[in-house]
Amino acid sequence: MPQLTDDAVTDGPGADGPRPERAGTWMSPQAYGASRAGLWAGAVVLVTDGDGRVLVQSVDYRPDRLLPGGAVDPGEAPSAAAAREMREELGIDGSYPRGLAVDWIPADTPGIPPEMRFPGEILHVYDGGTWTPERIDAVRLPAQEVTGIEFAEPADLPALMDPGDARRTLSALRARIDGAGPALLEDGRPTVPTALDRLGVLRTRRTPQHGAWRPGPVPAHLPVRDRSGWLFAPDGRVLLLIARATGAAHLPSPAAAPASGALPLGYRYADRAAHARTAARLTSVPPAADPAYARLLATPEQVRELSDWGPAGHHELAAVLAARAHLSLPVPARTPLTELPAEGTRW
Incomplete structure (x- = not known):
């Protein structure tokens, strides 16, 4: 990080003689602020049922499925955004302090309209836990935006979701099972893959053993x-x-x-x-x-x-x-x- 200096400070001589040369890169606060990258921030919640299937929702503005969640409002903490979105989209109150993954989504992600001027996004994935049938029955959908929910087999997520969303969801699910703490992702891919990531666990349907x-x-x-x-x-x-x-x-x-x-x-x-x-x-x-x-x-x-x-x-x-x-x-x-x-x- 560059060293910051006040705009009023000049490189001219001081009262006691010439100023010493400054080491490193000096920038004014204004210049430093303007140099920083601007990114969106979002928060989603990963929920499973008792059979290990993932909750995804259908929405009225795109054909593929999504995890519940959305944009982080200005000044809002990502975990607070996750709780707010769950309340607004599913009618479920709760808190989600445990993070599963943090993903960097690049600005050139395919499928995003150019007029949106998407600058890239940091997306937080929180652990919503395993829901009982009673909690699932308590879901109340809003009048618009969310049109339905379903619990999907992990291996079916790539067919239901945008490719980046599916990668991110599977990486977060593996991180939850692994128990090593939140995964750092870049475009849905772990920067340090675990054994579960390297072996591609959950990429094919699990064999049902329901006897x-x-x-x-x-x-x-x-x-x-x-x-x-x-x-x-x-x-x-x-x-x-x-x-x-x-x-x-x-x-x-x-x-x-x-x-x-x-x-x-x-x-x-x-x-x-x-x-x-x-x-x-x-x-x-x-x-x-x-x-x-x-x-x-x-x-x-x-x-x-x-x-x-x-x-x-x-x-x-x-x-x-x-x-x-x-x-x-x-x-x-x-x-x-x-x-x-x-x-x-x-x-």
Whole structure:
């Protein structure tokens, strides 16, 4: 930043003789103010439902969907603008102190009318949390502007939204799941991508697993469609696989790594078959056998947020947390998902 000086100060001699030469760049306050870039400011709110779908709204002035939010008024804090816009657009009172992302939108963004003289924008994305059915039912739309809301599968956002809006929304959603703090974005792209960003998690539709949750072993008469393992590392996180080609997340097979203390956790019942779940303590992770998959450590809550488990998801998660306690493992803090090295790891 240039050093500022008063316009009244001149470079002529002073009362006590010649003034010393000034070091650096000197500017008057007026000149410095005129040199600064002017940008718009906006604030939007990311809300999900219990199935991890994102709230988007339809408006009467453009064909694509938007997150609720809008412009920051002169002298208004971005978080205050987010709360005001939610109240005006959805009839929902609340505060949104937790930021998920700050995005720089360039002035040459396609699709903006030239006569608008768009100078670029700094857009804040705030966390609106996960809404219950009761809170969703409380939405009251205004008489004009917002014509409807829907909850969209994350992978469907690029088809519903402007490309930059979709990138920003997915980046903010990954930042929320990751738990590393707000993401800094440039045109919707993280300046420091996380493992979830690098692997493109949520860019394809999640596989629905909406069967009823039933605890305990699979009955002998019931066919088993597949088996998955909640395999716990010593810090209480679990092993998660990400397909590099699609970004799809899923639990590994119970035999994916050496483990001890295995117990039948329960199963999903769907289409007259069982999708069995086992819990166990990892003793090590061997070298990667299939380069098509990345192996990450995640909290059970992060695994659920990356999955489409339907209404029974909270029952399975409760069983997982009980199994972790049974295995005498700690409760991990929400930290960024950690990609394991290809050579494996031992504890």
